[in-house]
Amino acid sequence: xxxxxxxxxxAEVAYQLCYKLLPYFSWLSVITLAVGSVWGLAFAPADYQxxxxxxxxxxxxxxxxxxxxxxxxxxxxxxxxxxxxxxxxELAVYAIAPVxxxxxxxxxxxxxxWGKPMWGAWWVWDARLTSELILLFLYLGVIALYNAFEDxxxxxxxxxxxxxVGVINVPIIHYSVEWWNTLHQGAxxxxxxxxxxxxxxxxPLLLTIAGFMFVLAALTCLRLANQIILNDARRPWVxxxxxxxxxxxxxxxxxx
Amino acid sequence: MxxxxxxxxxxxxxxxxxxxxSVAIVFGALAWIVVDSVxxxxxxxxxxxxxxxRAEKIxxxxxxxxx
Amino acid sequence: MNPRxxxxxxxxxxxxxxxxxxxxxxxxxxQQNIDLFYTPxxxxxxxxxSNGKVGEKPQIGQRLRIGGMVVDGSxxxxxxxxxxxxxxxxxxxxxxxxYTGILPDLFREGQGIVAQGVLIAADVVEASEVLAKHxxxxxxxxxxxxxxxxxxxxxxx
Numbered sequence: 007x008x009x010x011x012x013x014x015x016x017a018e019v020a021y022q023l024c025y026k027l028l029p030y031f032s033w034l035s036v037i038t039l040a041v042g043s044v045w046g047l048a049f050a051p052a053d054y055q056x057x058x059x060x061x062x063x064x065x066x067x068x069x070x071x072x073x074x075x076x077x078x079x080x081x082x083x084x085x086x087x088x089x090x091x092x093x094x095x096e097l098a099v100y101a102i103a104p105v106x107x108x109x110x111x112x113x114x115x116x117x118x119x120w121g122k123p124m125w126g127a128w129w130v131w132d133a134r135l136t137s138e139l140i141l142l143f144l145y146l147g148v149i150a151l152y153n154a155f156e157d158x159x160x161x162x163x164x165x166x167x168x169x170x171v172g173v174i175n176v177p178i179i180h181y182s183v184e185w186w187n188t189l190h191q192g193a194x195x196x197x198x199x200x201x202x203x204x205x206x207x208x209x210p211l212l213l214t215i216a217g218f219m220f221v222l223a224a225l226t227c228l229r230l231a232n233q234i235i236l237n238d239a240r241r242p243w244v245x246x247x248x249x250x251x252x253x254x255x256x257x258x259x260x261x262x
Numbered sequence: 263m264x265x266x267x268x269x270x271x272x273x274x275x276x277x278x279x280x281x282x283x284s285v286a287i288v289f290g291a292l293a294w295i296v297v298d299s300v301x302x303x304x305x306x307x308x309x310x311x312x313x314x315x316r317a318e319k320i321x322x323x324x325x326x327x328x329x
Numbered sequence: 330m331n332p333r334x335x336x337x338x339x340x341x342x343x344x345x346x347x348x349x350x351x352x353x354x355x356x357x358x359x360q361q362n363i364d365l366f367y368t369p370x371x372x373x374x375x376x377x378x379s380n381g382k383v384g385e386k387p388q389i390g391q392r393l394r395i396g397g398m399v400v401d402g403s404x405x406x407x408x409x410x411x412x413x414x415x416x417x418x419x420x421x422x423x424x425x426x427x428y429t430g431i432l433p434d435l436f437r438e439g440q441g442i443v444a445q446g447v448l449i450a451a452d453v454v455e456a457s458e459v460l461a462k463h464x465x466x467x468x469x470x471x472x473x474x475x476x477x478x479x480x481x482x483x484x485x486x
Contacts (some may be wrong), residue, residue, distance in 0.1 A: 155401060189460055
């Protein structure tokens with residue numbers, strides 16, 4: 007199905023698509039994040055048990071959900087890249103990984119800050135927290151493997167294998183709270199039932215989740231576009247692009 | 263608005279330190295990864311340009327040697 | 330799909346399957362062995378085993394984790410120090426927990442807690458750590474009062 011597409015045009019089209027989508031994702035992320043955060047921090051009611059400390063949920067839950075969502079998308083890209091040998095999918099693995107790693111880190115840190123006053127501990131070796139920590143190591147492993155080889159192609163393949171194998175961890179994180187006696191409570195919204203959160207608290211949460219999703223999409227576009235031109239560095243279209251972009255940069259500098 | 267005054271809002275019912283530090287860390291990290299992703303483009307372009315110039319020099323040197 | 334791709338997909342999916350199964354078995358085994366978690370009834374009557382028999386009770390001096398609800402009116406704080414004593418329960422039997430230190434903000438009567446410590450008598454645990462557990466429900470105080478009859482108590486230090 008892809009064969010008829012000219013291999014050079016494919017990368018160029020993907021590159022242009024990235025920059026076409028970027029402004030939409032950027033604006034949507036700014037709007038949803040701003041409205042969701044202000045709503046969650048100032049206008050949503052406090053929780054009956056946790057008071058205002060519960061407002062950390064508006065950052066903890068989105069980063070946690072999307073750390074897993076980003077990993078799943080990364081693994082799907084890796085699978086497509088491995089099986090169908092689609093170069094852009096392989097490049098997307100490396101585009102998503104750093105953003106996913108930052109989200110995982112944020113989920114862990116905000117969780118610790120929330121856990122200290124409520125549970126009474128920054129960290130417990132409970133199944134949910136431990137499996138999320140493993141997710142961070144998986145992301146770092148993917149990034150490290152990608153850069154570990156002289157030949158970029160080999161690195162991408164090694165990183166893809168780790169990304170695919172590591173996807174086992176995602177359902178473990180999700181079901182950890184049901185399979186083990188964890189200190190972490192069960193799922194509030196990611197379940198096949200009515201969310202266990204009152205509606206006026208839920209809306210800002212959905213907004214910040216959307217916000218972090220758009221940030222992930224926008225950053226993936228940006229980073230993927232770079233991976234594409236780096237990968238195609240010797241092709242004429244990239245040469246033309248580099249000339250064009252660098253000369254416009256120097257011209258705008260000169261005009262100042 | 264759930265808070266009566268700005269100082270109430272900042273205090274966050276005595277959880278201010280926890281709530282605001284997580285807000286700061288989240289937006290700090292987001293800003294860092296956004297800036298890194300944006301800066302990546304000019305870095306990549308320059309790297310490609312350098313690589314191209316190097317390849318050109320090697321090609322020219324080879325040509326001269328062969329002559 | 331051409332045979333080469335089919336083969337690659339098969340290899341990848343089957344290796345995920347094998348690794349997944351291996352990890353699953355490992356975790357299942359861990360759950361059986363290392364879980365030192367007891368409820369108050371299990372401390373006093375022994376753990377219910379999967380074959381229907383009643384298992385061994387924890388030995389005095391054993392390190393364990395215990396989880397249950399704080400019994401209403403059982404919390405006794407010392408005036409001079411951070412010593413605190415309270416009872417936890419699940420379905421009936423009560424276990425006394427002794428602890429020295431600051432309790433988490435969510436600690437209150439009726440709240441679910443998890444304590445880590447040493448069993449010093451048949452029904453007394455000296456805890457080195459007390460953690461509060463909460464459920465996945467979030468709601469404003471007014472709603473909680475209406476639904477559950479719980480009044481929001483601001484934690485006191």
